[in-house]
Amino acid sequence: MLVLPSTGYSQATSTQAKKKPPRPFRWVNPLKQKPVGVEHAVFLSPSMEHEVGYCIYLPPEYKASKNVTRRYPVVYYLHGGRPGSETKSVRLAATIHRHISDLDVSPMIYVFVNGGPVSHYNMPERKDAMGEDVFIDELIPHIDSTYRTIAHRNGRGIEGFSQGGRGTTRIMFKHPELFSSAAPGGAGYATEKRISEENGRESESLQFGPGYNTWDLARRYAKDPNPKLRILIHVGTSGFNYANNLEFMKFLESLEIPFKRLIVQNVPHSAQQIYEKRGLQIMRFHAENFRRSTDAIR
Template sequence: MRRIIVLCIATLLLTFPGTDLVAQNTQKKTPPLFKWVNLPRMMPTGVQHGVFQSPSMKQEVGYCIYLPPSYEMDIDRRYPAVYYLHGGRPGSEAKSIGLANYIHRYMTESKSPDMIYVFVNGGPVSHYNLADRENAMGEDVFVNELIPFIDKTYRTIANRKGRGLEGFSQGGRGTTRIMFKHPDLFCSAAPGGSGYATEKRISEENGRESENLVFAAGDNTWDLARKYAESKEPPLRIMLHVGTEGFNYENNLEYMKFLESLKIPFERIIVEGAPHSAQKIYDKRGLELVNFHAENFRRSGAMASE
């Protein structure tokens, strides 16, 4: 019987010479190589790629920026800016720029007012600080270096009244953490598809996400929300968004209940049938997200009614 089984397997391997049964079961994907500067293969209309010199790392860091249709013509005008935090690990400023196709269409069709969108490189572990790894302080590079550079280089409204924050998946986690840590920097925040179950585990295990990945204690979406809830100042306008077919759907509902228990106000967009995809959510409800920021900028006084 054993000889028959061996002969059958040998026959299969001869019939399909490219088949490696062991390799198929054990081969692991090699993580992509991280770089602080990544040139996009294709650039959506209105998007530019740029770099700045990081003061902390003494090296260039890339970013992509969408400038609205009126930017080059209306040279005395200043614009509010939304910073977009991509999903996935490691970071790349080119990851989410496809969303600019939607944003550009909304603005050229006058469905939303003109705004700047900045697409951020999140660092080796996207949008987190890892002090024990060289050049891995992704959050600090964004908050302390990229934002001041953008305000100095482009005609932004350089205060919280004219700044928004948005992200999806890993970027949703980053958006939630950073909005609660730095409510003095943003008046509008829209985290989407965030992995709040992982963030809860980090909270419960004193910063540990895995054996090889440990963050600073308290640096998670659950503990930071509790801290923000103590004062709720300055007030944030928050829009959580998620698709019903996304794998983070249920834990987003749990996090919404958690925010309600803390009496932190927020709005929500739940997209029926949408998977874990920022693009699919923008297909159906992207205009609402863009105009959520625009309305918050109007309320803050950074944008006049158009």
């Protein structure tokens, strides 16, 4: 058998052939396979005048006849990556469903958000790229009017990973009146710090408004930390954002913003792997916050 020396060309060509081009952004992305308890739905965006998709997990007891008047707390889950899609993090629903079904944690609704073209940021020069506003001003009211939610911050949480962790942190500090529980994970706080230091610039092609980043919004919240947020920052020790998460935790301590930390050993930058190992702890964090918030107003 004649073996020819490799030039590397065929391997590079093969790698390029296997690499798929990024899928164009869409506001509606139907599920090909639905995890147990998950539905895909749409609502009409008043600002954009077209439909926006979301995925929603309803706990098993939600549709039981004996519970037709019961209302449930909601966790809004913000996906990672760009551009946005409501299907990106929906695989977490398998772990969520298992723990709720096994009565490990009290029942909650989970909504998987489409973050828009720039994933949970507003881009005011583009009418179709106001991801944060579509979430805050349109999706949340739609969910509260369509499902039996606790339509108040006492029963509302926010969570996300990577880009979704960045979005969670910005939004929780910008809108503490909307959420009682917040769990940002694996966020790219180094990028957010650069945006703060460079007056809104993330890259040559992305410019945000001054102060529209996790660092400046944390400073603003620290000056008037009301209503109080309960925060859990989670990250894997093998993830590429581990070090800058530790730096951001020290920053919050310097601002005297209280938070809990969940450091998951030997886990990479993966929401799925964190949930497989410690998802129950994150879910119980939300559930306990909802219970405490509800008890406080009785």
